[in-house]
Amino acid sequence: MPEKFLKPFDPSATEGRIYAEWEKSGYFNPDNLPEGSNKQPFTIMMPPPNATGVLHMGHALGLTIQDILIRYKRMCGFATLWLPGTDHAAIATQSKVEKEISKKEGKSRHDLGRDELLKRIDAFVAESRSTIEKQIRVLGASCDWSREAFTLDDTRNRAVNTLFKHMYDAGLIYRGNRIVNWDPKGQTTISDDEIVYEERPAKLYTFRYSKDFPIPIATTRPETKVGDVAVAVHPDDARYQSYVGKEFDAVFCDVPIHIKIVADKEVDPAFGTGAVGLTPAHSHIDWDIAERHALTHEVMVINEYAKMTVSGCLEGKKTTDAREIVVEWLTNEGLLEKTKDIQQNVATAERTGGVIEPLPKLQWFVEVNKEILGRNKTLKEMMLDPVRSGSIAMMPEHFEKTYVHWIENLRDWCISRQIWYGHRVPVWYKGEEIVVGAAPADEGWTQDEDTLDTWFSSGSWTFSTLGWPDNTADLERFHPTDVLVTAYELIFFWIARMILMTEFALNTIPFRTVYFTGIIRDAKGQKFSKSLGNGADPIDIVEKFGADAARMTLVVGNTPGTDMRLSDDKIKGYKHFANKLWNIARFVLANANEEKNGNKTWPSGPERDHLSPREHELLTECDALTQDVTKDLEEYRIYLAADKLYHYAWHELADKILEESKPILSGSDAPAKASRQALLLTLFDRTLRLLHPFMPFVTEEIYQSMPTRDSEFLMIAKWPE
C-alpha cells in the first residue's frame, strides 16, 4: 500500500497535481478521447463569467453541476464537450474600470478618450480572465480549454456583426426615436430588464395648472409638468366627461403650456384625482397614451444630465431642485391643493444605481412583434414555441410558466448603449446613406458611436462559440447543446435571448434542457456581497477544505432553483467524507490481498456463482444503487444522486460491510476470505467510479492505487452498469 494512505487525505497536496495530469492528458478535449466509445456528442456551453473580477460561490455551484454531468457522460462513452469562456460584460466592466481610474487618477473616461479607455479595459480584462481561469481549474472543471471563447474576441465579433446584419435585413432591427430608459449616472440607455425598482417615500402633490383649469392633477414629479401636453381621464369617469376634447392654455412656472383633455381607459379613476397630466417625453405610459391620441410626443424638458431645459426660473436646474421650485411656485400661486406622503417604486439602474430618467432618444431596437418573412412567426413566438412544445425543458419546471408570462409581456428591446466597451454597432453613415454589417471600403464613412447591449452577444453564445457564421465541423457536431446550467436570475436576460438568437439564426433550439441553480447564501440566509463583507471566495474554501468537499457541499440536497445556505460546518462535514473514502481505501488496500514473500496477489472476480448469499445480497444492493444513481443523473437529480452515494459509502460500505467483513478477513476460511476480498474490491471500485463526477480528486487519487484500475485515469474509466 502506498505510504500516502498512512496519513489523512491532504487535498492541497493532491488536487493541483491531478488537475495538471488531467489537463496534460488532453482528455478534456472530445477529439482526444480514447477509441472504443460510441462518441455520441454531449455538449455544455459554460456560462461565461463576467470578466469583472473573481468567481463567487454561485459560479462554483454552476461549475460543479456542469462538471458532474460532463464527467458522468464522459465515463459513459460520450464525446463530451464543455466549452469554457468569459463575458466582456460591457457596462459592468466599463463602469468598474472607470471607477478605478477615477479613484486612482481622478480622471474621467472623457479625459482619457475612447482609445485609451479601451486599452485600459483590455488590460484589466486580461488579468481578470486569467484569475477566473485559475479559479475554474481549482474547482476541478474538466472543460476543453483549447476551445475557450471570449464574448468580445474576433470570432464572436464576426458572429455579432453577422447576426445584426441578418436581423436588420429581416426588418427586425430598426433605428427609432423612442422613449428609452436613460441612466443619467451611467450616461447610457439601458433595457427594461436592467432596471431595479426601489421602494422610496415620496410626496404626491395635487394641484391645478392654473386658477381656471377645471381638473386637479396628482403627481410625484411636479417639475415634469412643464412638459405636459394633455390631461387624460377615464372615459367612464362622470366627473370629467364634459371636459373631454377641450383645450386650455396656461403659463406654468414661467413655461407656456397647451393642454388637451383626452379620454383613455388606461387611466385609473381611483388613483389621485383620477386625472393624469401627460408628459409624453418623460414617461413610458404617457408616451403610449399620447401616441394613441396623436398628441405631440417629443417636447423634452429634461436633458441627459437630468437637468431642466425649459427657459425661465427652472432653466438648467437639476430635476430635484426644480421640483422644490415648482412646489413653492404652486404654493405661492394658491394652486397646490394637497400634499400626501406615499411609497413609490423608483426605477434605478442596476449597475450604477442612478435614478432612471425616461427620455426620447434615437436608438437601435429589436422588434419582437413583427412577423418575419418566410418564417411566419414573430421573435416573440420563436421564443415561446420551443418552451411551450417541450423541445426545451426547464428544471425546475415551474420556471417555464415564469418564462412564458414574461415573454407575453415583452416590449421591443433597446440594444444600443452609449458606452465604449463592447461590440460597436456595425452601422456606417455617410450623409443620408447607411451601410450595415461590415465597413464600406471607400472613404468618408463614420461608424455609429454606440455599442451593443452585452446580452446581444451573449445571446449567440451556444453557436458563436462553435464558429458560426462559418459552417464548422464543431457546429455541425455539437449543436444544439444538451444542457445549460445557469442561475435562475438569468432566465430573461440570457436564456430568453439565447432562444431568440438561435431560433432566428439557426432555426433550432440552443439547448434541450435548462438547469437553473439557486442562489448561494451565507449561514444567515443573506446574499453574499462585498458591501456586507460576507463574501466567500471559492478559492479560500478550496484551500481550507478541498475542492471535493466544496463540490459535495454545493450539490448534496441542493434542488434546482432553490436557494441554499452555506456554512463552514457543512463543508467541514464533506471534507471528513473525503477523508472517510481515504480510510476505506487504506482498509481495502491493506486487507483485500494476500501477501507472499513481499509480493501481493489480488483476488480476481468476484465470481457470482461462488458468492455467499449475504455477498450476493450486497452485490445486488450495489447494482441497485448504480442503476438508481444513473437514473438520477440522467434525469438531472444530482442532489439526490450525491446524497445517496454519500450515504452508501459511509453508512453502508464503511459502517456495515467493512465491519462485517473484519471477522471473515481475519478468519481461517480461505475461500470465504478470497470471495470477500474480491467483493470488497468490486464494491469500492464501483463506489469510486460512481463518486468520481462529484468528488473527482480524491476518487482519482485512490483509483491510481487500485488493483481494479483498467484505464489511465478514473476520469475516462467506464461508468458501471
Next chain:
RNA sequence: GCGCUCUUAGCUCAGUUGGUUAGAGCGUACGCUUCACACGCGUAAGGUCGGAGGUUCGAAUCCUCCAGAGCGCACCA
C-alpha cells in the same frame, strides 16, 4: 394588479411527481484511545409534515379555502 414558489425534527434542507413504523446533515445527550478512520465509532432524545375541509383502499405528496413568508413581472401618473 398579473404570475410563481415556499411552510416537514432546535437549525438548514431532502422526500425521485399517492404506497409499508416520514429521512439526512449540523446541533444536543450519554458512552467509547475497538489493530481503516477522533476528519472517528456506538446509542439515544426530538416531527399530530402551517391550519381547515375534500378526493382516495391509502395523502407530507392531488384538489379547494384560510393564515404566514418570499420571489418575478407590470404599475403607481
